[in-house]
Amino acid sequence: MKILKIKNISKSFDKLKVLHKLNFEVKKGEFFSIVGPNGCGKTTILNILAGILVPDSGKIILEKEDITGKISGKLGYMPQKDILLPWRNVFDNLKLVTEVQENAANTNSLIKEYMKKLNLLAFKKFYPYQLSGGFIKRTSLARTLIYSTITGANVIMLDEPFSNLDAMTKYDLKMDLEKILREEGRTIIFVTHDISEAISISDRIVIFKKRPARIKKIFDLREMGKEGLEEKIMKNLKDEI
Ligand SMILES: Nc1ncnc2c1ncn2[C@@H]1O[C@H](COP(=O)(O)OP(=O)(O)O)[C@@H](O)[C@H]1O
Ligand SMILES: [Mg+2]
Incomplete structure (x- = not known):
């Protein structure tokens, strides 16, 4: 079932x-990478999907609702x-997203739940300058997930969530994130310039042509498997550059 449609x-x-006349659709529950x-x-x-930018033309349809140019609580965004x-x-940064909500009951337990899921409990009182890059990302992710839970967002957009992290930190965070998101059955739109990262986490991958972005190809990993895929995608990208 299609949950999100990007039309022209x-x-x-x-x-x-x-x-330029970008078209694609995201299915409910999938990990979709750009x-x-x-x-x-x-x-x-992503900024257009989030309603922060208004497109010159075209439409964004989320669960049958036209959300073009609107900020919808149904879409979480990191x-x-x-x-x-x-x-x-850390705690007060997480608390921030719950302050916008009138019904603030249970928000502390929600914050705790996500601090636990993202291994942040020991860092509750730390300020951002005291955190390593990986834990800053963990806090940002927790914030996005708490917001999404409160507003009932089933689609979550993550823009290069692992960029600038060392390999080990990236691996740990990726494992935790994937576990949380799959367990919760969320639909994910994941943006990256790192092909192997996309392959390891995705159900489908869309390749954008260089500017103006159009769809070059969509790879369905559940159909084709992952073997030799990195080379195929690289070749696809190279043809463009
Ligand atoms: N608000 C803006 N004003 C002017 N140019 C922008 C703005 N946002 C992005 N751009 C330009 O649009 C192009 C695409 O940017 P972006 O979407 O950030 O690329 P990506 O995320 O794929 O690296 C870039 O050339 C960037 O400089
Ligand atoms: Mg970017």
Whole structure:
């Protein structure tokens, strides 16, 4: 079942054409990755989905509702840039997303639950400057997941969540994240420029052509398996560059 439809989305910044008649659909419960070179428009499409940017043309349909240009609580978003407030500790940064909600009961137990799931309990009182890169990402992820739980967002968008992490840290975080998201049955849109990362986590991978971004190809990993896939995707990308 399709949960999200991206229909004919185009977007330019002044003369720079970033997206051109982009079309794709995301199925309920899948891990859907967007892969493409830096600057091809991956963050731009997520910002459009999140309602932060308005497209020049086209539509975004989420569960049959037209959400084009609107910020919908039904979509959780972890942006590429860190969003933690430096003057708040981990707990208070997490608390922040629950403060926007009128019905604040049970939010502390929700925060605790996600601190536990993301191994953050021991860092509750730490400020962002005291955290390593991996734990900053963990806190940002916890924040996105708490927000998504409160607003009932079934689709979660993650923009390069593992970028700038060393290999071990990345591996640990990826294992935890995958476990949490699969257990919760969420639909994931995962953006990365790292092909092997996308292969290891995804059900389907869409390859964006360089600007203006259009769909080059969609790989369904459940149908084709992962063997030799990295080379195939690399070749696909290389043909473009
Ligand atoms: N708000 C903006 N104003 C002007 N140009 C932008 C803006 N946001 C992104 N761009 C440009 O659009 C292109 C695509 O950016 P982005 O979506 O961030 O790429 P990616 O996430 O794939 O690396 C880049 O050339 C970038 O400089
Ligand atoms: Mg980006």
